[in-house]
Amino acid sequence: xxxxxxxxxxxxxxxxxxxxxxxxxxxxxxxxxxxxxxxxxxxxxxxxxxxxxxxxxxxxxxxxxxxxxxxxxxxxxxxxxxxxxxxxxxxxxxxxxxxxxxxxxxxxxxxxxxxxxxxxxxxxxxxxxxxxxxxxxxxxxxxxxxxxxxxxxxxxxxxxxxxxxxxxxxxxxxxxxxxxxxxxxxxxxxxxxxxxxxxxxxxxxxxxxxxxxxxxxxxxxxxxxxxxxxxxxxxxxxxxxxxxxxxxxxxxxxxxxxxxxxxxxxxxxxxxxxxxxxxxxxxxxxxxxxxxxxxxxxxxxxxxxxxxxxxxxxxxxxxxxxxxxxxxxxxxxxxxxxxxxxxxxxxxxxxxxxxxxxxxxxxxxxxxxxxxxxxxxxxxxxxxxxxxxxxxxxxxxxxxxxxxxxxxxxxxxxxxxxxxxxxxxxxxxxxxxxxxxxxxxxxxxxxxxxxxxxxxxxxxxxxxxxxxxxxxxxxxxxxxxxxxxxxxxxxxxxxxxxxxxxxxxxxxxxxxxxxxxxxxxxxxxxxxxxxxxxxxxxxxxxxxxxxxxxxxxxxxxxxxxxxxxxxxxxxxxxxxxxxxxxxxxxxxxxx
Amino acid sequence: xxxxxxxxxxxxxxxxxxxxxxxxxxxxxxxxxxxxxxxxxxxxxxxxxxxxxxxxxxxxxxxxxxxxxxxxxxxxxxxxxxxxxxxxxxxxxxxxxxxxxxxxxxxxxxxxxxxxxxxxxxxxxxxxxxxxxxxxxxxxxxxxxxxxxxxxxxxxxxxxxxxxxxxxxxxxxxxxxxxxxxxxxxxxxxxxxxxxxxxxxxxxxxxxxxxxxxxxxxxxxxxxxxxxxxxxxxxxxxxxxxxxxxxxxxxxxxxxxxxxxxxxxxxxxxxxxxxxx
Numbered sequence: 001x002x003x004x005x006x007x008x009x010x011x012x013x014x015x016x017x018x019x020x021x022x023x024x025x026x027x028x029x030x031x032x033x034x035x036x037x038x039x040x041x042x043x044x045x046x047x048x049x050x051x052x053x054x055x056x057x058x059x060x061x062x063x064x065x066x067x068x069x070x071x072x073x074x075x076x077x078x079x080x081x082x083x084x085x086x087x088x089x090x091x092x093x094x095x096x097x098x099x100x101x102x103x104x105x106x107x108x109x110x111x112x113x114x115x116x117x118x119x120x121x122x123x124x125x126x127x128x129x130x131x132x133x134x135x136x137x138x139x140x141x142x143x144x145x146x147x148x149x150x151x152x153x154x155x156x157x158x159x160x161x162x163x164x165x166x167x168x169x170x171x172x173x174x175x176x177x178x179x180x181x182x183x184x185x186x187x188x189x190x191x192x193x194x195x196x197x198x199x200x201x202x203x204x205x206x207x208x209x210x211x212x213x214x215x216x217x218x219x220x221x222x223x224x225x226x227x228x229x230x231x232x233x234x235x236x237x238x239x240x241x242x243x244x245x246x247x248x249x250x251x252x253x254x255x256x257x258x259x260x261x262x263x264x265x266x267x268x269x270x271x272x273x274x275x276x277x278x279x280x281x282x283x284x285x286x287x288x289x290x291x292x293x294x295x296x297x298x299x300x301x302x303x304x305x306x307x308x309x310x311x312x313x314x315x316x317x318x319x320x321x322x323x324x325x326x327x328x329x330x331x332x333x334x335x336x337x338x339x340x341x342x343x344x345x346x347x348x349x350x351x352x353x354x355x356x357x358x359x360x361x362x363x364x365x366x367x368x369x370x371x372x373x374x375x376x377x378x379x380x381x382x383x384x385x386x387x388x389x390x391x392x393x394x395x396x397x398x399x400x401x402x403x404x405x406x407x408x409x410x411x412x413x414x415x416x417x418x419x420x421x422x423x424x425x426x427x428x429x430x431x432x433x434x435x436x437x438x439x440x441x442x443x444x445x446x447x448x449x450x451x452x453x454x455x456x457x458x459x460x461x462x463x464x465x466x467x468x469x470x471x472x473x474x475x476x477x478x479x480x481x482x483x484x485x486x487x488x489x490x491x492x493x494x495x496x497x498x499x500x501x502x503x504x505x506x507x508x509x510x511x512x513x514x515x516x517x518x519x520x521x522x523x524x525x526x527x528x529x530x531x532x533x534x535x536x537x538x539x540x541x542x543x544x545x546x547x548x549x550x551x552x553x554x555x556x557x558x559x560x561x562x563x564x565x566x567x568x569x570x571x572x573x574x575x576x577x578x579x580x581x582x583x584x585x586x587x588x589x590x591x
Numbered sequence: 592x593x594x595x596x597x598x599x600x601x602x603x604x605x606x607x608x609x610x611x612x613x614x615x616x617x618x619x620x621x622x623x624x625x626x627x628x629x630x631x632x633x634x635x636x637x638x639x640x641x642x643x644x645x646x647x648x649x650x651x652x653x654x655x656x657x658x659x660x661x662x663x664x665x666x667x668x669x670x671x672x673x674x675x676x677x678x679x680x681x682x683x684x685x686x687x688x689x690x691x692x693x694x695x696x697x698x699x700x701x702x703x704x705x706x707x708x709x710x711x712x713x714x715x716x717x718x719x720x721x722x723x724x725x726x727x728x729x730x731x732x733x734x735x736x737x738x739x740x741x742x743x744x745x746x747x748x749x750x751x752x753x754x755x756x757x758x759x760x761x762x763x764x765x766x767x768x769x770x771x772x773x774x775x776x777x778x779x780x781x782x783x784x785x786x787x788x789x790x791x792x793x794x795x796x797x798x799x800x801x802x803x804x805x806x807x808x809x810x811x812x813x814x815x816x817x818x819x820x821x822x823x824x825x826x827x828x829x830x831x832x833x834x835x836x837x838x839x840x841x842x843x844x845x846x847x848x849x850x851x852x853x854x855x856x857x858x859x860x861x862x863x864x865x866x867x868x
Contacts, residue, residue: 078822078823078824078825079822082819082822082824151822152819153819157780157818157819159778159779159780159796160779160780160819160820160821163778163779163821165714165715165778165779165820165821165822165823166821166822167822252796252797252798253732253733253734253796253797254733254777254778254779254796254797255713255733255736255743255777255778256714256778257714257778258738260733260734260736266797267797268780268795268796268797269795269798302655302663303657303662303663304663304664304665305665305666305667307666307667307668307669308667308668308669308673309667309668310668311668311673333782333791333792333793334793334795335774335792335793335794335795335798335800338695338698338699339699341695341699342692342695342696345688345691345692345695346688346692349684349687349688350684352680352684353677353680353681353684356640356676356677356680357673357676357677357680359644360644360673360676361673363644363647363648363651364672366648366651366652366655367651367655368655368663368664368666369651369655369663369664370655370657370661370662370663371651371652371655371656371657372656372657373594373652373656373657378594381594381598381648381652384644384645384648385598385601385645385648388640388641388644388645389605389641392637392640392641393637395633395636395637395684395687396630396633396637399629399633399687399688399691400691400692400695401625401626401629401691401692401694401695401698402626402629402630402633402691404626404698404789404790404791405616405623405626405630405786405789405790405791406630407791407817408782408784408791408817408818409817458597458601461601465605465608466608466612466614469608469612469614469615470614472614472615472616473614473615473616473617473786474616474617474786476784476815476816476817476825478819478824478825479824479825480825481825482825483825483826483828485813485815486811486812486813487617487786487787487812487813489613489614491613491614492614495614563667565663565665566662566663566664566665567665568665573662573663
């Protein structure tokens with residue numbers, strides 16, 4: 001074992017930073033509504049994302065009711081089913097997960113963890129939330145317009161997305177594209193903030209290689225999002241033009257229901273390239289913050305430094321870079337030139353190597369640890385299992401020839417739910433149990449938390465693990481009813497019914513969690529400032545919850561990396577990042 | 592302790608489910624057995640990794656869970672171990688990628704003796720076309736599509752006159768002969784999907800895509816659409832019947848060519864105009 005000297009930098013003197021000009025709230029409105037405090041904005045983002053996420057949860061119940069018991073529920077027809085899957089997917093991927101990880105956790109944690117008073121552009125940060133809220137409202141409004149929301153699938157592939165054979169062709173698709181455009185505008189305002197804050201507003205001594213992995217994950221994901229979302233932005237604008245102005249960016253000459261259309265010369269595959277140039281990085285935009293956060297949860301609750309910190313940082317950066325050259329693995333059977341398959345299969349499987357390293361380092365962090373099986377730790381363990389499972393099935397779909405029979409089947413649905421649905425949500429939930437005490441000053445109820453974990457983890461696993469086998473059998477995705485097909489045994493219907501019942505149970509377990517959030521806010525056990533005895537800066541604030549400006553008169557100074565847990569010879573099993581090194585140790589460590 | 596056991600049970604249960612699951616791929620009907628083999632290799636490699644990682648994790652939880660007086664070890668890095676794990680992972684990835692690319696090379700290399708046939712999708716039915724006696728299919732364009740010419744064949748192209756047109760009916764194929772399946776769509780994306788064939792490909796309006804295969808057993812197989820194409824996506828069905836050569840020829844005899852079909856409709860039109868005389 002090679003011991004690495006992390007604090008090569010000399011101890012920094014106390015910060016001589018003049019007090020930053022912050023816009024201090026003058027009224028209730030500017031404190032709680034039009035607030036420029038990143039922590040308030042974070043909570044606004046989280047509550048909005050949760051609210052629209054509940055809509056997506058209800059939609060998933062509707063879908064599962066239909067799939068588990070086809071024909072039983074007369075209020076779900078084929079068109080509505082397509083509208084449900086489209087809205088469920090779009091909400092979960094973009095309006096919930098992206099918004100929650102970057103707008104929610106990013107806003108709350110970045111300034112606190114790097115020792116800043118706030119984001120560097122607080123006003124733009126506030127605007128970011130309000131534009132996001134507008135995007136969510138436009139999205140939600142599609143449920144109430146004539147024709148309802150679009151049923152084009154969350155990938156919105158043209159020509160189908162804007163033709164009359166697809167539900168929501170009147171208003172649904174137009175508002176969906178408008179909402180995406182708004183979301184990207186709002187996100188860009190927030191994203192620039194996160195990147196500049198990490199690069200410019202770190203406190204004295206907080207070098208990049210001393211940052212907690214949470215910040216590394218959110219930081220890298222934000223840079224990726226700033227590069228990837230423009231592709232979706234232009235694709236949305238172009239499709240909006242095709243739909244509203246009659247241009248033909250994505251529309252070839254075609255005959256719809258016997259009618260010759262006026263379109264001509266466009267390319268449907270161009271849209272797919274633009275969409276997935278955004279869409280694949282998007283997977284990692286959700287995953288990298290989860291990777292970062294779970295690293296910190298595991299380290300803190302196993303009372304042990306994260307294993308291979310530098311490798312973890314480089315793995316995050318490598319995954320982020322590689323994820324921009326794998327997009328066409330979503331298009332192996334799209335009709336693009338088949339020889340592209342060689343390139344994209346190779347890059348896709350290469351990305352498995354840095355990803356695997358991260359998994360190894362998580363479990364090696366547990367090795368010889370002092371594992372406290374707290375609720376955040378349980379969620380972290382649940383994340384590892386679901387992520388390993390979902391990541392490994394990615395090796396099936398990434399390997400071009402294996403993808404051919406499996407693409408567009410339920411195997412794909414099971415895979416991406418496991419890897420970018422269940423796994424990141426495990427981290428979101430674990431992270432909420434972990435940081436709730438900092439946000440409210442009270443602990444979440446432990447018994448309810450454990451109940452919530454076991455039902456969610458085992459239930460979600462029982463939903464999505466067997467679903468792979470329905471896909472292996474050949475059942476296509478986006479079918480509201482499989483109908484008659486000789487290759488499908490009747491036992492498949494039993495399995496589908498089982499999955500649907502599990503989905504209802506897991507959904508109800510989330511209500512217990514919401515109850516816990518509300519109940520603990522008033523009645524939870526007071527937590528104190530650092531209930532988990534963690535090293536990172538956000539736990540060292542003078543007040544809990546931290547006030548506007550985060551720190552007292554002086555900014556904290558960082559003397560060590562974020563993972564000084566169980567340091568041999570130390571008085572306690574953690575040393576906060578802002579604790580100066582003891583004088584004798586300093587002399588002993590001289591070159 | 593209980594947590595460690597549950598974690599281990601998840602791993603063991605997953606493996607047992609895999610072994611005893613009654614839900615498995617349909618018996619293959621084409622030459623693409625190599626694809627199934629590659630999937631099996633992938634199952635083995637990923638299965639071992641999955642079990643090893645979860646079992647190791649369960650052991651850690653069992654062995655190192657918090658007890659009074661336990662102190663965690665302090666070891667920030669272990670370069671050697673990290674390198675070995677990376678190299679091992681790279682070898683495993685290579686063991687899946689190499690056969691995958693090898694089979695993909697076969698998949699994209701169409702044999703010279705493959706017969707071209709055409710599948711055309713539209714909302715929400717399937718049409719098929721076979722080359723006639725001249726062995727060549729005529730050109731097409733969506734501008735030619737009409738009720739009489741549902742596939743949009745070029746009426747001025749001589750190669751197209753003897754093409755066999757099968758509109759909204761089932762397709763027959765002879766067993767043991769390689770076919771290159773050309774794919775077209777009139778309106779939106781579709782995907783010609785027969786689970787037993789393993790091969791599939793999207794159909795994109797404005798271009799012609801393809802895949803090839805050799806049917807290896809006779810039978811009747813369901814055709815489904817695998818790319819979302821609107822309201823009736825799940826009801827877009829047809830059947831492919833793989834026949835012995837003799838049965839295939841008998842079926843082919845009964846099919847109409849493009850010339851016959853357009854001649855017929857021309858006659859019908861004339862009859863209608865003249866009031867049935």
